[in-house]
Amino acid sequence: MADISKPVVKLDHSSKVRGQAVYLADHPMDGVLVGKTLRSDRARAKILSVAVPALPVGYVVADWRDVPGRNGVCIIDYDMPVFAEGTVEFIGDPIAIVAGPDEGEVLRILEEIRVEYEELEPVLDMEQSETEFYNFGYEKGEVDRAFHEADRVYEEVLETGYQEHGYLETNAIQAVVEGEKIRIRGSIQCPYYVQKAVAEVMGVPAEQVQVVQDVTGGGFGGKEDYPSILASRAAVVARKAGKPVRLVYDRREDMAYTAKRHPTKSRYRAAVKDGRVTAMEIDVLYNAGAYKTLSMVVLQRGTICANGVYNIPNLCVRGRAMKTNTVPCGAFRGFGAPQTFFAAEMVMAHIAKDLGIDPLAFKVAHLAKQGDETSTKGKYHFPVPLQAMSEKLVEASGYWEKRKRYVNQSKGRYRRGIGCSFSYHGAGFTGTGERDKIKAKAALEKRPDGRVEILTAGAEMGQGIFTTFAKIVAKELDLPLDRIIITLPDTDRVPDSGPTVASRSIVVVGELLRRAAIRLKEEWREGECQRVEEHFQQPDWQIPFDYATFQGDPYPTYSWGAHCVEVEIDTYTGEQKVLGAWGCYDVGTPIDETVVIGQMEGGFMQGIGYAHMEQMNYDHRGRIRSVSYSDYTMPTAMDVPKLEILLHVEKYPEGPYGAKGAGELPIVGVPGAYVNALEQAVGANFCHIPVTMEDTLQAGEGAGA
Ligand code: MTE
Numbered sequence: 001m002a003d004i005s006k007p008v009v010k011l012d013h014s015s016k017v018r019g020q021a022v023y024l025a026d027h028p029m030d031g032v033l034v035g036k037t038l039r040s041d042r043a044r045a046k047i048l049s050v051a052v053p054a055l056p057v058g059y060v061v062a063d064w065r066d067v068p069g070r071n072g073v074c075i076i077d078y079d080m081p082v083f084a085e086g087t088v089e090f091i092g093d094p095i096a097i098v099a100g101p102d103e104g105e106v107l108r109i110l111e112e113i114r115v116e117y118e119e120l121e122p123v124l125d126m127e128q129s130e131t132e133f134y135n136f137g138y139e140k141g142e143v144d145r146a147f148h149e150a151d152r153v154y155e156e157v158l159e160t161g162y163q164e165h166g167y168l169e170t171n172a173i174q175a176v177v178e179g180e181k182i183r184i185r186g187s188i189q190c191p192y193y194v195q196k197a198v199a200e201v202m203g204v205p206a207e208q209v210q211v212v213q214d215v216t217g218g219g220f221g222g223k224e225d226y227p228s229i230l231a232s233r234a235a236v237v238a239r240k241a242g243k244p245v246r247l248v249y250d251r252r253e254d255m256a257y258t259a260k261r262h263p264t265k266s267r268y269r270a271a272v273k274d275g276r277v278t279a280m281e282i283d284v285l286y287n288a289g290a291y292k293t294l295s296m297v298v299l300q301r302g303t304i305c306a307n308g309v310y311n312i313p314n315l316c317v318r319g320r321a322m323k324t325n326t327v328p329c330g331a332f333r334g335f336g337a338p339q340t341f342f343a344a345e346m347v348m349a350h351i352a353k354d355l356g357i358d359p360l361a362f363k364v365a366h367l368a369k370q371g372d373e374t375s376t377k378g379k380y381h382f383p384v385p386l387q388a389m390s391e392k393l394v395e396a397s398g399y400w401e402k403r404k405r406y407v408n409q410s411k412g413r414y415r416r417g418i419g420c421s422f423s424y425h426g427a428g429f430t431g432t433g434e435r436d437k438i439k440a441k442a443a444l445e446k447r448p449d450g451r452v453e454i455l456t457a458g459a460e461m462g463q464g465i466f467t468t469f470a471k472i473v474a475k476e477l478d479l480p481l482d483r484i485i486i487t488l489p490d491t492d493r494v495p496d497s498g499p500t501v502a503s504r505s506i507v508v509v510g511e512l513l514r515r516a517a518i519r520l521k522e523e524w525r526e527g528e529c530q531r532v533e534e535h536f537q538q539p540d541w542q543i544p545f546d547y548a549t550f551q552g553d554p555y556p557t558y559s560w561g562a563h564c565v566e567v568e569i570d571t572y573t574g575e576q577k578v579l580g581a582w583g584c585y586d587v588g589t590p591i592d593e594t595v596v597i598g599q600m601e602g603g604f605m606q607g608i609g610y611a612h613m614e615q616m617n618y619d620h621r622g623r624i625r626s627v628s629y630s631d632y633t634m635p636t637a638m639d640v641p642k643l644e645i646l647l648h649v650e651k652y653p654e655g656p657y658g659a660k661g662a663g664e665l666p667i668v669g670v671p672g673a674y675v676n677a678l679e680q681a682v683g684a685n686f687c688h689i690p691v692t693m694e695d696t697l698q699a700g701e702g703a704g705a
C-alpha cells in the first residue's frame with residue numbers, strides 16, 4: 001500500500017454487485033413477527049379513543065401504555081414520543097403497532113382499529129407557526145453602517161423544497177428481548193444512537209441493549225435519527241409479544257413518514273458599495289415539522305454557512321427552525337447547508353448580473369482566503385484553494401467561451417446556459433461536539449495469526465469506509481489488505497467511535513485508526529492477541545466555539561467544492577437537459593481515488609435532482625403527496641450527463657495522510673450552478689428549487705422567449 005490514493009476493489013463490492021449481500025428484509029421470518037404501524041390520519045388532533053378488535057392468538061397491539069421507560073425517543077431532545085399519547089402532531093404520527101405471524105392478518109387487524117379524534121387546527125405554513133423550536137444568530141462587523149453607506153441594497157426571498165433520500169433500502173429494524181438483553185439489528189447509520197434511545201425507552205442500562213448493523217442500502221442522513229425511532233417502537237412491541245418483531249417499511253410508508261430535507265425560506269438583504277458586497281443581513285426559516293429530531297444541528301450548520309464561501313465583512317444572520325404539523329425533517333447529506341448555499345449563490349449571481357458583471361468573476365472576487373475570519377469569527381487556518389479550483393473548472397468546462405456564446409442566442413426552440421457555484425463543508429460535529437459530546441474511540445485487535453480486526457461503530461452504507469479504513473490500517477502495519485478484518489458494527493464488540501454522519505469517518509475515526517496502527521506496530525508481539533485503542537483529541541489551535549454567541553471555529557478545517565453545469569432547455573416543453581457537469585473538489589488526500597470520485601459523482605447527481613427534478617409537497621391537510629418514485633422523480637442512470645470530477649489536494653495535517661471529509665461536500669453547492677445555468681438559458685432569474693419544467697416555461701414567457 002505505497003500510495004494510499006491508488007484505488008483497490010471495494011471490499012463490499014462483490015457481494016453487492018452479485019446480489020449476495022443480505023439485507024434485513026432478506027432474512028427468513030422463522031419465528032419473527034411482522035409489525036405494521038397504526039398512524040394518525042389527522043395533522044393535529046386529540047385522541048379520544050382507540051378501539052382494538054378482539055385479537056387472534058399470537059397477535060399483539062402495543063401503544064404508549066406498553067412503553068416501560070420514557071415515552072420519548074432520545075435524539076437531541078425527547079419530544080418525539082415512541083407512540084402518541086393523547087395527541088397527534090402530524091399525519092403519520094404512530095399511535096400503535098400491530099404484530100403477528102401473518103402479514104395479511106396484521107393488516108386486517110390494523111384496518112379494524114377505530115380511532116376517534118377531536119380535530120384541532122393544524123399549522124402547516126412555517127411562516128404562520130408560533131412555535132420556534134430553535135433560534136440561532138450571530139453578527140459581526142457594523143451591519144447597519146454598511147447598509148447606510150451602501151450604493152445599492154438588494155433584497156431577495158429564496159425558497160428550497162423537501163428532498164427525499166431515496167436510499168435503495170427502506171428503513172428496516174428487528175428487535176427481540178431475550179431475558180435481560182434487548183437485541184436490535186437493521187439498517188442503521190449510528191449504532192450507538194440507537195442503543196441509547198432504546199435503553200431509555202425500555203428503562204434499562206445501555207449495556208443491556210445490543211445494536212448490530214445489517215448490510216445497509218444507503219442512508220444519506222435519513223438513517224441518522226429514524227432507526228432510533230423505529231428501534232424504540234420495535235423493542236416495545238417485541239417485549240410485549242415475547243418474540244422477535246421486524247418492522248420493514250414499504251416505499252410509500254418510508255417516503256411519507258420518515259425524515260427528509262428541511263424546506264427553507266430565507267430573506268437575504270445585501271449591501272453593495274463600489275462593486276463589492278459589504279454586508280448581508282440574512283433570516284432563514286427551516287420547516288422542522290412536528291418534532292425537533294435533528295433540527296438543532298441542521299439549523300446550526302445551515303446558519304453558519306449562510307454567507308457561502310464569501311468574505312462578507314459585515315454580517316447578521318438569524319436562523320430559526322419552526323414547528324409545523326407536518327412530517328419531521330431530519331438530516332440529509334449536507335445537513336442544512338445545501339439550503340443556505342443555494343440562497344447565497346443565487347443572491348451573489350443576481351447581484352452580479354444586475355451590476356453587469358459575470359457571476360463567476362463576481363464570486364471569485366469575493367472568495368474567502370486562508371487566514372480570513374469565518375462568518376463566526378473563527379479562522380480559515382488552512383489553504384482556501386477555490387480560486388485555483390475555479391481555474392481548473394473553467395478550463396475543463398470551457399466556461400468563458402460558452403458563457404459568452406450563450407448570451408446572444410437566436411430565438412430558437414433550444415437555448416443553452418452555463419453556470420458555476422462554490423461551496424465548502426466542514427467535517428465532524430459543529431463546534432466542540434467531537435470533543436465534548438462524541439469523544440470518539442476506535443480500536444484494533446490483533447489475532448494470534450497476525451490478522452488485525454478494525455473495531456469502530458462506523459457504518460458502511462455505500463460510501464466505502466470498509467475499504468478506506470482497511471487501507472489506512474494495512475498501510476501503517478505494512479500488511480496486505482486481506483490481513484485486515486472489518487465487519488458490520490456490533491455495540492457488544494466495538495467501542496463508540498461516534499455516529500456515521502457529518503462526513504467524519506475518515507478524518508476523525510480514520511485518524512484514530514492510523515494512530516492505533518502505528519502503536520500496534522510498535523508494540524507488535526508475534527503470535528499473541530493484542531488490542532490498542534485510541535481516543536479523539538481536539539487540535540489545540542482551534543478557536544473554541546461558543547454555542548451561545550456562535551463565535552469561534554465551527555470546524556477545524558473545510559473541504560472545498562466548485563461546480564459547473566451546462567444545460568439546454570426546450571422552450572416548447574420546458575424540458576431541461578444537462579449537457580455537461582464538472583466538479584472540482586478538495587477533500588485533502590483521497591484515501592481511495594475511486595471511492596472519492598464515486599462519492600463526488602453520486603453527490604453531484606443528488607444535487608442535480610434537488611435543483612430541478614425532485615418535487616415533494618403536502619396537501620391542504622398536511623399529507624405528503626409524492627410517495628412513490630413515479631410521483632417523485634429522482635435522477636437515474638439515464639440522467640447522468642457527461643460528468644467530470646477533478647480533484648485538488650490541500651493536505652490537512654490532522655487527517656490521515658492529509659485527508660479531510662468528503663461524503664457530503666459534493667451535493668452542497670450544485671443547485672447554485674445548475675440554476676445559474678438555467679437562468680442564462682431562460683433569460684430570467686429564479687429564487688427557488690426545484691425549478692420544474694413548468695417554472696421554465698412560465699419564466700420563459702415572462703422573459704419574452
Ligand atoms: N454515500 C453512499 N453511497 N451512501 C450513503 O448513505 N451518505 C452520505 C455520504 N455518502 C452516503 C454516502 C452522508 S449524509 C454522509 S454524512 C457521509 O457519506 C458519511 O460517511 P463518511 O463519514 O464516511 O463520509
Ligand code: MOS
Pocket residue numbers: 189220221222224331332333334335500501502503664
Ligand atoms: Mo450525513 S446528513 O451527516 O448523515
